[in-house]
Amino acid sequence: MKPLLVDYRLAAPVALHAQFEIQGFTALLGRSGAGKTSLLKALAGLLPAAGAPWGGLSAQARPIGYLPQDSGLFPHLNVLENTAYALRGPRRLAQAQALLDELRLGALARRAVNGLSGGEAQRVALARALAHGPELLLLDEPLSGLDAATRDTALAWLHETLTARGLPALAATHDPVIAGMADWLVLLAGGRVIQQGLTSEVFNNPGSAAAAQLLGFENVWEAEGASYAIRATDIALAGTGMPATVLSARGHGAGLRLECAGAAARFVVHLEAGGRERFAPGAEVFLRPDPLKLKRLG
Numbered sequence: 001m002k003p004l005l006v007d008y009r010l011a012a013p014v015a016l017h018a019q020f021e022i023q024g025f026t027a028l029l030g031r032s033g034a035g036k037t038s039l040l041k042a043l044a045g046l047l048p049a050a051g052a053p054w055g056g057l058s059a060q061a062r063p064i065g066y067l068p069q070d071s072g073l074f075p076h077l078n079v080l081e082n083t084a085y086a087l088r089g090p091r092r093l094a095q096a097q098a099l100l101d102e103l104r105l106g107a108l109a110r111r112a113v114n115g116l117s118g119g120e121a122q123r124v125a126l127a128r129a130l131a132h133g134p135e136l137l138l139l140d141e142p143l144s145g146l147d148a149a150t151r152d153t154a155l156a157w158l159h160e161t162l163t164a165r166g167l168p169a170l171a172a173t174h175d176p177v178i179a180g181m182a183d184w185l186v187l188l189a190g191g192r193v194i195q196q197g198l199t200s201e202v203f204n205n206p207g208s209a210a211a212a213q214l215l216g217f218e219n220v221w222e223a224e225g226a227s228y229a230i231r232a233t234d235i236a237l238a239g240t241g242m243p244a245t246v247l248s249a250r251g252h253g254a255g256l257r258l259e260c261a262g263a264a265a266r267f268v269v270h271l272e273a274g275g276r277e278r279f280a281p282g283a284e285v286f287l288r289p290d291p292l293k294l295k296r297l298g
Contacts, residue, residue, distance in 0.1 A: 004136065004168055006043070008051030014038045016191040022136070024183035025159050027199070028172045029214055034188050036172035040066070040138045043170070065129030065137045069144065071121040073113040079124050080109040086132040096131060103127050103161060118146045119154045126158065130165070137162065137169040142178070155181055176216040187211050208297055217295070221265035227297040232257070232270040234293035241288035249279040260285060 004022040014035035030036045042049035044066045045059030054062045073082050084096035100106045105123055113121065122143055129137060142158065143151045159181060162169050173179055185199040187210075195202055195211045206212040209220045212229035220229045244260035244267060251257070258269040258279055267287060279285070 001166060001168065004053065006051070006053070008039060008042050008049050008055075010035065010038055010042055010047065010049045012048075014191070016188075018188065018193050020186045020193045020196050021184065022168050022170050024168060025162055025181075026168065026170050026184040026186060027179040027182035028170055028186045028188055029176065029179040030172075030174065030188035031214070032174055035191065036174075036188060037069075037140050039188070040140050040170065040172050043136075044138055063133075063135035065132070065134035067122075067125050067129050067137070067139045067142065069141045071113075071125035073116075073121060073125055073128070075114055077113070078109070079105070079111050079113060079116070082113060082124060083109075083127045083131055085128060096127075099127055099131055103130075117150075119143075119150045122146070122154055123157070126161070130167070134167070137167055139169060139171040141173055142171050144173075144175070151178075176214070179215075187214050189214065204295075206295060206297060212295065212297060218268040219265070220297075221267075223264045229295045229297055230289045230293055232268040234290045235267065235269045236288045236290070237269070237271070238286050238288040241286035244285055244287050246279045246281055246283040246285060248281060258285075260287065262287065 001024060006022060007019045009017045016035045016039065018039055028036050028039070038047055041047040044064050045054065045057060045062050074085065077085070080093060080096055080100065083100055084092045087095055097106065097109055100109050103123065105127060108120060108124065113124065116124065143154050146154060155178060171182065179185055180199060180203060182199050185202045186196040187194050187202065189210045195207045203215055206215050206217065206229060209227050209229070212220050216231065217229040218232040219235070220227065242262050244262040247259040247261055249256055249258050252270055255273060256271040258271065260267045260269060269287065
């Protein structure tokens with residue numbers, strides 16, 4: 001599938017200039033307020049912006065399917081009628097039913113949308129967005145309202161569906177877990193794209209402190225003229241290493257989350273075992289980052 005080149009400038013509500021590629025299922029990862037939703041709306045023709053592709057075309061003329069943060073289903077229409085909404089002609093309901101069947105949603109066709117689960121509503125919203133044959137699918141914080149187990153299942157189904165249809169998608173998210181399931185990853189910060197590439201390569205090689213923080217690296221610091229990053233799960237306590245003082249200790253699932261002050265920076269450490277009483281504030285510890293997981297930035 002040939003990459004889709006995007007180059008858009010927005011002045012409001014967030015000033016940004018984004019140049020990047022969409023390849024397969026692409027995640028646009030950025031913090032809240034970074035302009036992810038605004039960029040998707042600009043691509044869909046719903047916000048004034050200059051750029052390519054489709055610059056100057058009305059929203060109706062753009063070959064785009066758009067899924068907002070909520071499913072956006074019409075409550076007065078059933079699943080079949082929602083799916084057929086953008087279709088025209090005497091066979092529109094038959095075409096919508098065929099699409100639902102293809103997406104393994106045919107059994108829901110006569111259901112009222114207010115009786116759907118969150119995952120079902122997201123799938124039906126996708127069917128409606130696919131019905132008119134778009135060239136690009138835009139998803140704003142997909143599946144954000146679902147629990148973790150349902151989200152992972154729904155996201156795998158979404159990826160499988162889009163791949164089978166050869167349809168590229170751009171999914172805006174602030175969640176590194178969702179971003180980690182994409183084919184191509186774009187990082188947005190400070191009004192611009194700060195890094196992009198194959199998802200595994202971006203996760204394994206963040207190019208800056210801002211990129212590392214977006215990717216979920218809890219620890220970013222400078223030492224000896226260079227910046228480094230490491231995840232909290234990749235720091236162990238040992239008999240020797242970087243000396244640090246415990247600032248706080250609290251439960252983290254079945255384990256423990258320590259905040260420590262070292263000479264270079266504050267560090268967060270996730271331990272698999274508990275034992276909070278052993279790490280009272282002021283306790284002295286030695287931190288040993290896993291050298292294979294330590295990332296040198298830049």
